[in-house]
Structures are given as structure tokens and as C-alpha cells.
Amino acid sequence: MRVFVTGATGFIGSAVVPELIGAGHEVVGLARSDDGAAALKEAGAEVFRGDLDEPEGLARAADGADGVIHLAFVHDFADFEAAGATDLRVVEAMGAALAGSDRPLVVTSGTAIAPAGRLAVETDAPAPGTHRTPSEEAAVALAGQGVRGSVVRLAPSVHGRGDHGFVPHLIRIAREKGVAGYVGDGANRWPGVHRRDAARLFRLVLEQAPAGTRWHAAADEGVPFRDLAEVIGRHLQVPVVSVPPEWAGEHFGFLGRFAGVDNPTSSVVTRERLGWRPEEPGLLTDLDEGHYFV
Structure with a gap:
């Protein structure tokens, strides 16, 4: 084709x-x-x-x-x-x-x-x-x-080496603020x-x-945002803290509108009907490999 x-x-x-x-x-x-x-x-x-x-x-x-x-x-x-x-x-x-x-x-x-x-x-x-x-x-x-x-x-x-999306921005913010933040209790989930x-x-x-x-x-299907912040905090050796929802815009900038979103997502139909089988590391594993922090 x-x-x-x-x-x-x-x-x-x-x-x-x-x-x-x-x-x-x-x-x-x-x-x-x-x-x-x-x-x-x-x-x-x-x-x-x-x-x-x-x-x-x-x-x-x-x-x-x-x-x-x-x-x-x-x-x-x-x-x-x-x-x-x-x-x-x-x-x-x-x-x-x-x-x-x-x-x-x-x-x-x-x-x-x-x-x-x-x-x-x-x-x-x-x-x-x-x-x-x-x-x-x-x-x-x-x-x-x-x-x-x-x-x-x-x-x-969408993660991997060369990523310049949301996760690198979260890492930059954590470096600038000296803390790795999450919104509220951090239980909201991001698929990856x-x-x-x-x-x-x-x-x-x-x-x-x-x-x-x-x-x-x-x-x-959904990685709790707090788990994401904890990996970032561990690699940067900074505290992991809760950001009140009303302060999310100030803390995260343009990411404030996304940081508290709860977006658990199923791909069951996609896998069953198209035979899609993810083979690469998951979000937290990929982040923990360290290349995001070089």
C-alpha cells in the first residue's frame, strides 16, 4: 500500500x-x-x-x-x-x-x-x-x-526516548519548583x-x-498520577507533594488543566479485534529506566 x-x-x-x-x-x-x-x-x-x-x-x-x-x-x-x-x-x-x-x-x-x-x-x-x-x-x-x-x-x-510531551514538562516543572506535584490525592489516572x-x-x-x-x-489502562509524581521525585531527589486543585494552574502552568484529569481507558476491543499486543515497557517502567532525566 x-x-x-x-x-x-x-x-x-x-x-x-x-x-x-x-x-x-x-x-x-x-x-x-x-x-x-x-x-x-x-x-x-x-x-x-x-x-x-x-x-x-x-x-x-x-x-x-x-x-x-x-x-x-x-x-x-x-x-x-x-x-x-x-x-x-x-x-x-x-x-x-x-x-x-x-x-x-x-x-x-x-x-x-x-x-x-x-x-x-x-x-x-x-x-x-x-x-x-x-x-x-x-x-x-x-x-x-x-x-x-x-x-x-x-x-x-505517549512515551519513549525522545519524548517531548507531557511527562518531560512535568519533570521540568519538578526541577523548577523543587517538588514533584500531584493534584489532590493523586488518585486520578492517566493511560499510557x-x-x-x-x-x-x-x-x-x-x-x-x-x-x-x-x-x-x-x-x-490508568496510571495513578501520584505514582507518576513519585517516580519523578525519586529520580530528581525532591519531595513529592499534593497540590490543591485550585492551585493546579499556578503550579503546572498549561498542564494544570490536564494534571487532575481522571482518564482510565480500556483497549480491550482494540486488542481483541485488531490483534494489537503492546510489547514495550509501560509508562512507569519506561520512566524508571532513567533516560527521561538525563
């Missing part, structure tokens, strides 16, 4: 590209920069130059492929609404290019988009009003347009997935997933 991958040079995309190539697929990766283009060529992929602000170009690339994995996203924590609107335009443009072809379009979302307060499952519709909701709904609706649209919901912590396990799931969804389906990239 000839696969167009947006976000191909990112933390997850740089694992997805070799996963696809290793399974015999040809990859065309989106690159915004010369360095990104060089990295893709070195990985054995073709290069398509462009960015998310050019949905017409991405639509042309999608039209020339047998399938699409859409990983790229504008991670603008200051303007979630604008980031979500950009993503929706890209999903709609690529979906229109694939209409009537029964080709797969795999769109990325997050497990935290599911309703809060209970174990999230794959059949859960997204909570209304989140920045990922319109794109997820658009991807699933493509089934009515002859596109094998599906969604992979990533755990909030290693980036290589996530890459394998994207390939399986591309190859197998029926139209209009959602899948969960959650190897750890």
Missing part, C-alpha cells in the same frame, strides 16, 4: 514510518523543513513538502495514495479552538479527495476526549466541545462517503502507551479497521 503520512517527522510519526516500511508499505511523508525532508529520505520514505495551512496540497497527496495516516496537529495550548479548526479543514479536505474509493483515512485523537468519570471504551462518542471532537466526528462520518475513515485515540502520555506500540496500532488500523470505528492506543 502507498501511504501518505502527515506528522511523519514527529515523535510518533518517526516510529510509524519505519513500522509501515517494515511491513512492506511505501510511505510518502509530509515535511515542512529541509531537515524533516532529509530525515524522511534517510528512513526510506518519499517526501511531500507542505503544511497544515495548505489543505488543498494535502488533499492532492491523499488522492495519490492508497491510504492516509493523519498524525500532524498544531499543538497550540494558547488557542485550542484554532488548532481544532485547522485540523478539521485538513480532515475534510483529505476525506473529500478519498470519497468513493473505500481507501482508509486514519485520524488521530486522544483518549481524554471520551466522557470523564468512568472507564472509557472504544464505542464512546467524543465529549462535546473539545478541540478534537469535530475532526473525530468528521472522520467517522466519512463512512457515508465511501471512505474507510477511522480514529486512533492516543493516551495523554509507548510510541512503538502506538505505531504498530496505526498500521493495524490502516490495514484492518472498518469504516466509522474508533480505537484506543492505551497499553496502561
